[in-house]
Amino acid sequence: MKKLMSVAVAMMVGLSVTACSNSPKGDGTVATVNGQKITVSEYETTLALYKQSVEAMYGKNVWDTEVEKGVKYRDKFKENILDQMINVEVVYEQAKKDNLLPTKEEVDKKYNELKKNIDSDKEYKKDMEKIGANDEFLRTQQEQDLAVQNYKEHFDKTIKISDEEMKKYYEDHKKDYYKDEVKASHILVSTQDKNGKPLSDEKKKEAKKKAEDLLKRAKSGEEFSELAKENSDDPGSAAQGGDLGYFSKGMMVPEFEKAAFNLKPGEISDIVESSFGYHIIKVTDKVNEQTPYNDVKDSIKTILLNEKFTEQVTKLTKEAKIEKNKDVLDKIKI
Template sequence: MKKIKNKSIGLLTALLAIMLLITACSTPAQLSQDAAAEVNGATVSMEEFDKTLALFKLSYEMQYGYNEDIFQQDIGGMTLLENIKEGIMEKLISDVLIAEKAVESGLTVSEEEITEAYEPYRVYEESDENFSAFLKENEIDETFIREQVKKDILLFKYRDFYNENLEMTEEAARKFFDENPEMFSTQEASARHILVADLALADELVVRLESGEDFATLAQEYSTDPGSAVQGGDLGFFPRGVMVPEFEEASFTQPIGEVGAPVQTQHGYHIILVEDRVDNSYDFDEMKESIMGYLKNLEFEKHLEELVGNAEVQKRESL
């Protein structure tokens, strides 16, 4: 009995050892200190991540102006900076996978292509002292920029290669066209307006206009909209969805060439003269090639998502 018990304990000990060994083997290896991610065995370095992040932040600051709080703005439960970091990580992972597929497909990028695409960066660096100082401060040199340019060219080449070998039928394009009519038709109106704060004044101006006084002259004299007043109230052509709802409704329903009754909005009272309306509609034959290209790009995006989903990816949790 004692022998059987000892054998059982020995067997249990062996099984536990095997289980621990399996667990140890299946636990992902820790990322090295200088790695932001591992993608199918290839390393995305923290240096590349940090430099790419610096360039993205510069782009935001150039577009929206510098504000120390801009990157802490809440975007769907995450800060803007966290969103940017997540997007950069996704891009760098995709870059690795696209490079793999490009090699499999026999695609390459020549030094001449890289040099041509790099030229605007070189000119900008030489002409802008602030940009040049930014590059030096973040240790972003020509080698790094050329490598990013190469990746971008490779992305476009692989996308074109994938799309060229993707079958897209005219029937699919027609189905998309029929199911999305709003994408292929735009209404625009051309109007003038006089904006005033007082309804009594608005009514008075309508009477004067109906008596034959010049709309542009009265707009320049009375309108409180500085942008259009100097233009005689002229707003030019605008599509639906641009103006406030009350103004839009009048612009797209009021008879052309007639002054309508004052329209009240949050800005005041508008006297509106609709000068023209156009309906820009496109037929299927005009849009067929564009639609097929659009649908192919959607399929390419799905393809990239599948590549990422099937890849062995390990990302640094805190960046």
């Protein structure tokens, strides 16, 4: 559920979320931020933009998933998107006070690049028009996105993160910097057809027989990478001789993970069955070590800066005068 919930919250930097406008467009107001309006049309268009991404990842039935007792994902999604639009407007206002707004030329450049990308894809352009992402919406989006980026960059330059803070974070999160990884290759004999449907019992028996024959050849000393290139049904790794690179726990299906982490470098597994089919796994390396502080201190600094930025946005939002129009919000459907 945590992963599902996070999809509803756009990152402050990197993903644009259109917030407020002085124009009277739209048939109502969903919220005001220090007197600035977030109109129904702006809100609905933003919802529609992110709705496409959510459905692409989780399917169209995701909206009725219960994420909290008595709360469906659709309602939490609506709430989170509006809160994010409010946050963007609050940061935009602060950027304006601090003389950090982008120039017209900068906005024009980013807007023209976006328009060029949209115009080059007819289907995408049609989708954007369908949800109401017109030129005004897109331009406002780019302007506010640049303003937020400017404010974040300025914030990062002015906030000092001490070495003591970074070392404390490292000690408090030491387990996050412990490497427990396996480097492995595999040969997959699939038990699914091209449409992802399970094979018949007879075809599955044939697949297992093929896997057993390949296992004998691999354990008798034939080159594993060549066997994978010629026989593996995993298109993502077959061309690389079955090489999957390094992976940690939680990245592979349970059956595959258990077998791989129980092997020593150079060992080949027996046949491992998963929902994808029959796997033959060869472990080529294992890493089990604590990553030194000096190797991760730059990433820790970025984490701490982002945490402080989030605290700053929360502070600015608490200080702002915000009014939500619940009656209007309740009528908006996903």
